[in-house]
Amino acid sequence: MAERDAARSFEVRTYGCQMNVHDSERLSGMLEEAGYVRAPKDTEADVVVFNTCAVRENADNRLYGNLGHLRPVKQNHPGTQIAVGGCLAQKDRSEIVRRAPWVDVVFGTHNLGSLPTLLERARHNEEAEVEILESLDVFPSTLPARRESAYSGWVSVSVGCNNTCTFCIVPALRGKEKDRRPGDVLAEVQALVDEGVLEVTLLGQNVNAYGVEFGDRLAFGKLLRSCGEIDGLERVRFTSPHPRDFTDDVIEAMAETPNVCHQLHMPLQSGSDRVLKAMRRSYRSERYLNILRKVREAMPDAAITTDIIVGFPGETEEDFEQTLEVVREARFSSAFTFQYSKRPGTPAADLPGQLPKEVVQQRYERLVALQNEMSWELNKELVGTEVELLVAEGEGRKDSETRRLSGRARDGRLVHFAPDGAIDREIRPGDVVHTAVTRAAPHHLVADGEITAHRRTRAGDHWEVGERPKTSGVSLGLPSFGAPQPQPAAEQGCAC
Helix, strand or coil: CHHHHHHCEEEEEECCCHHHHHHHHHHHHHHHHCCCEECCCCCCCCEEEEEECCCCCHHHHHHHHHHHHHHHHHHHCCCCEEEEEEHHHHHHCCHHHHHCCCCCEEECCCCHHHHHHHHHHHHHHCCCEEECCCCCCCCHHHCCEECCCCCEEEEECEECCCCCCCCCCHHHHHCCCEECCHHHHHHHHHHHHHCCCCEEEEECCCHHHCCHHHCCCCHHHHHHHHHCCCCCCCEEEEECCCHHHCCHHHHHHHHHCCCECCEEECCCECCCHHHHHHCCCCCCHHHHHHHHHHHHHHCCCCEEEEEEEECCCCCCHHHHHHHHHHHHHHCCCEEEEEECCCCCCCHHHHCCCCCCHHHHHHHHHHHHHHHHHHHHHHHHCCCCCEEEEEECCCCCEECCCCEEEEEECCCCCEEEECCCHHHHHHCCCCCEEEEECCEECCCCEEECCCCCEEECCHHHHHHHCCCCCEECCCCCCCCCCCCCCCCCCCCCCCCC
16 A cells, blocks of 8 residues: 555645645645655646635636546546645535535645545545634644745745635635744744745735734834845745735835845725725725835835726726726736625625626726736836846747746846857756846836846756755744744635
8 A cells, every 4th residue: 555655646736826825835745745746747646636716706617617627537547536625625615525526535724734644534435535624733834845946935924814804705714813933934934045945925814914913013024124134045025915004114124124125015906995995905095005105215116016806896987997096106017906706705795786797897908908008117117227037937938039038036027038058058947147128018028138147046956957845844943023922823824
């Protein structure tokens, strides 16, 4: 049995936010530790794991559609196992097995660590195993992980959410906010840097609310400054902050800590104060814009991105025009725009004034057109400037004339560049290059000129030999800010 288990392959399919991506790295790490091997590309895996999201209405259709496609695969390969986890599993529970009885395992947001045991139990008992816990059994960061990137990593600072936004189902599925000890967060960051990671993204459902568990309203700014003291950590990002909790000390920490990137993703959701109130978003448009003014005063080069929902119940044409006006004034580098999605179990699902699909679609297209115009305008302003790029994997472009690589600038923008000759063969994902922007498009920049500097890195070395670093779980009782705090029995959160 042990030899057969060791040869069993797996594939993890991830939907949703950065937190789900981070969770999937944990799921992969646990399966490898249990003796499974990652399935090669273009092969059928023995175990297929769906790590799901429940934020959007089409999440259900997407999952059950994919499960339907796997039904004949499983019929032709009886040993195949299918597992479903994440937010949609937490929501639908046994309904998944009822609708797709060929599923073997269903697990929730609070028991990621149970997956290997549940798979083995399902094989032994030859029946589906459904285990949904109401509170977290193990903090995710204590679990092993198989990271997808050699040069960047996710680090959770908190899990769960204390807000009650009327459109959002996540708090009901992920639980109340719990904070990790600052020392544990920094220990995980240090462990990643020791492996060659250059860039870390701090994750939390409302990342700048960090500190609520131990009563320190300034904890997140302190954490950013502490990250600045870690030798070898070149870039620090974070997502997603909430305007309600955005304090001046965080802006100061961003501006004064050299390795904290001048990039801010802060959801707006609507520019109408009336709609924001109906959404239970505890800020108004002027408060939001005032934060952006302070950020740009401290960091004129900051790239600011956002989330916007179009067609919230009761949204009038005047409300929508107010959103467009805020977008014009905010000058976002880019925006994730969504058509309102009715989610059963949320207060907004029962609100009057649900808008016709055609109205929402028309407003959505107008918003996208405006944002694309503004993104392009802002990108054009960068033509001729020099950028430092962390070379990315899987984002290059090819055409008949030029082989292009891609990288992320410090402000998060995607830049396609075209090295030539010998230097082309030397640049690896994870390396750092400097070049000048020559052209702009709405969603990316192009640098067709000379590479003025190229630095090879340990992360690039890892990529070159095909390594995907394996990280053990980190739970170290290192000193934290002020008096030591107990490690909370946290609940899983989501950054979306």
